[in-house]
Amino acid sequence: DIEMRDMLYEGKAKKMFRTNDEKQLLVVYKDDATAFNGEKKGTILGKGQVNCEMSALLFRHLEAAGIPTHLIKSLTPGQMLVKTVTILPVEVIVRNIATGSLSKRLGAEEGKVLPHPILEFCYKNDALGDPLVNDDHITALGWATKEQLAVIRTMALKVNELLQPVMLKAGLRLVDFKLEFGLYDGEVILADEISPDTCRLWDAATGKKLDKDRFRQDLGQVEEAYEEVLKRLRQAVMVER
Amino acid sequence: DIEMRDMLYEGKAKKMFRTNDEKQLLVVYKDDATAFNGEKKGTILGKGQVNCEMSALLFRHLEAAGIPTHLIKSLTPGQMLVKTVTILPVEVIVRNIATGSLSKRLGAEEGKVLPHPILEFCYKNDALGDPLVNDDHITALGWATKEQLAVIRTMALKVNELLQPVMLKAGLRLVDFKLEFGLYDGEVILADEISPDTCRLWDAATGKKLDKDRFRQDLGQVEEAYEEVLKRLRQAVMVER
Ligand SMILES: Nc1ncnc2c1ncn2[C@@H]1O[C@H](COP(=O)(O)OP(=O)(O)O)[C@@H](O)[C@H]1O
Ligand SMILES: Nc1ncnc2c1ncn2[C@@H]1O[C@H](COP(=O)(O)OP(=O)(O)O)[C@@H](O)[C@H]1O
Ligand SMILES: [Mg+2]
Ligand SMILES: [Mg+2]
Numbered sequence: 217d218i219e220m221r222d223m224l225y226e227g228k229a230k231k232m233f234r235t236n237d238e239k240q241l242l243v244v245y246k247d248d249a250t251a252f253n254g255e256k257k258g259t260i261l262g263k264g265q266v267n268c269e270m271s272a273l274l275f276r277h278l279e280a281a282g283i284p285t286h287l288i289k290s291l292t293p294g295q296m297l298v299k300t301v302t303i304l305p306v307e308v309i310v311r312n313i314a315t316g317s318l319s320k321r322l323g324a325e326e327g328k329v330l331p332h333p334i335l336e337f338c339y340k341n342d343a344l345g346d347p348l349v350n351d352d353h354i355t356a357l358g359w360a361t362k363e364q365l366a367v368i369r370t371m372a373l374k375v376n377e378l379l380q381p382v383m384l385k386a387g388l389r390l391v392d393f394k395l396e397f398g399l400y401d402g403e404v405i406l407a408d409e410i411s412p413d414t415c416r417l418w419d420a421a422t423g424k425k426l427d428k429d430r431f432r433q434d435l436g437q438v439e440e441a442y443e444e445v446l447k448r449l450r451q452a453v454m455v456e457r
Numbered sequence: 458d459i460e461m462r463d464m465l466y467e468g469k470a471k472k473m474f475r476t477n478d479e480k481q482l483l484v485v486y487k488d489d490a491t492a493f494n495g496e497k498k499g500t501i502l503g504k505g506q507v508n509c510e511m512s513a514l515l516f517r518h519l520e521a522a523g524i525p526t527h528l529i530k531s532l533t534p535g536q537m538l539v540k541t542v543t544i545l546p547v548e549v550i551v552r553n554i555a556t557g558s559l560s561k562r563l564g565a566e567e568g569k570v571l572p573h574p575i576l577e578f579c580y581k582n583d584a585l586g587d588p589l590v591n592d593d594h595i596t597a598l599g600w601a602t603k604e605q606l607a608v609i610r611t612m613a614l615k616v617n618e619l620l621q622p623v624m625l626k627a628g629l630r631l632v633d634f635k636l637e638f639g640l641y642d643g644e645v646i647l648a649d650e651i652s653p654d655t656c657r658l659w660d661a662a663t664g665k666k667l668d669k670d671r672f673r674q675d676l677g678q679v680e681e682a683y684e685e686v687l688k689r690l691r692q693a694v695m696v697e698r
Contacts, residue, residue: 321588322580324598334593339563347562350591352575357565 267411301398386448391416508652542639627689632657
C-alpha cells in the first residue's frame, strides 16, 4: 500500500508529497487561490476537492480516448495519486474564444470565436511572469526538444477536441485552458490539473463566467461556480458512457 | 522617367512618396531616430544616407542570391525607388546571439551564442507595442496565411545565412535584426530596410556596439558608428564580388 512521505514541493494550488514509491506522488489540492502571478491571494472554500475530483474525472475521460495522463487513482476527497514526472517548463494554453491576455495584448475582440484554436507556449517561470515563447525559444534555450513539442502540440489539440463536447454537454463553453506536460520514463504525458482554476468556462446559455475569473475580477459566487461546474460535469461524463 | 508625387505616409525613419507609377514608391530616409516605441527621440546626422546606401547594398547582395526584394534602384543619396507593396503586419526578428528583450524577457544570458537562430514574429502595431505573436495568432487573426508564413520563415533564415558572412567580412557580428515583408503581385518579397537601425552589429574583435543601441543607451559616437558600418560594408561587399 501507498504511504505518504515528506513534501516534495508546495505550489500555489497543490502540495506534492513523496510516497514509499518514488515513481508515485500524492497530490493534495488546496483551497488557496492566487491570481495575477501571485499578487492577489485568497481562499475558495471547497476548491481543493472540486479541482481534484474534476481533474480526475477529466483525466479518466482523456485516458479512455488515448491521452496518457499522470493520474493513477483518486484517494480521499482532495487527494490523488499521480505518476512522478519531470515537468517540462512550458505551459500550454489552448484558446477557442478570444478573451483575457489575448484580447489585451493583441486587440482581438473579446468573445470572438477564433477560426481555429490558438496554441500558446509560455515559459513556466514565476519570476519572469510566465512569458510567451515560441518553438525556437524553447528548443534554443533547452526547455523541450522539437520532437517533444510536436507531441505536446498534437496532444493539446486532441485534449481540446475531447473536452469541448464534454463541456458542451455540461452546458459550458470551453473558452481556453492551460495544460502542463511532464516526462515519465522519457515519454510526454499530461500532468498537473484541469479545473476551473486552469480553464475559462462560460455558461453556454447565459455566458456567465464559471471559473477563476470570478475570483480574479471579484464577481462573487466563486464557490458556487466551482461546485456548479463539478455537478454538471459529473452528469455530462456519466451520459458520455 | 520617375516623378515624385504626394507623400503616402511618413514613418519614424522614412517618408514614402507616391510616384507617377503606382507600383513604385520613392523612399526618403530620415535622420530622425526613435527608440522604446517612440518614447525616446533624437537625430542622428547622416543616418538617412547611411541607412539608404547600406540597405541598397545589402538588398542587391540578397537579390543576387535569389531573395526577392522591393529595391528597384538607388537615386540621389538618402533616396531609393522601391516596389509598392502591401506590408504584412508581422515584423520578423532573427536572433543569433541573446541580448535585449530576449535576455530581459526570458533570462537568456547576455551575449550567449544561440545553438540555432531564433525567429520571432511580432504584430506590427505601435499602439500595442509590437507584441510577440506565434503562427497561430497570425493565421487566426488574419495577418498572414500559413503559406505566407512558411515563405517568410524560409526567406528570413536565408537572409541570415547570406548576411552573416558579409558582416563577418566587415568585422561585424550579426547579433540580431528585424525584417519586414510585403506582397507584390501576390508574392511575398523583402521590403523596408536593413541598417544599423534594424540590426544589432557588434565589432567582431572588440565587441563594441555599432548600431542603434548606441543611441538607445546613450553610448556616444552614434554617427561615427553608422558611418563605420557603411564604410566597412562597402569594402566587404566589393570583396564578395
Ligand atoms: N505528476 C507530477 N509530477 C511532478 N510534479 C507535478 C506533477 N503534476 C504537477 N506537478 C507540479 O506540481 C507543482 C505544484 O502545483 P501547483 O500548486 O499548481 O503549482 P504552481 O504554483 O506552479 O501553479 C507545479 O510545479 C506543477 O507543475
Ligand atoms: N516597399 C514598400 N511599400 C510600402 N510600404 C513600405 C515599403 N517598405 C516599407 N514600407 C513601410 O513604410 C513605412 C515607413 O517606414 P518607417 O519610417 O521605417 O516606419 P515605422 O515608423 O513603422 O518604422 C513603414 O510602415 C514600412 O512598413
Ligand atoms: Mg498550478
Ligand atoms: Mg521602420
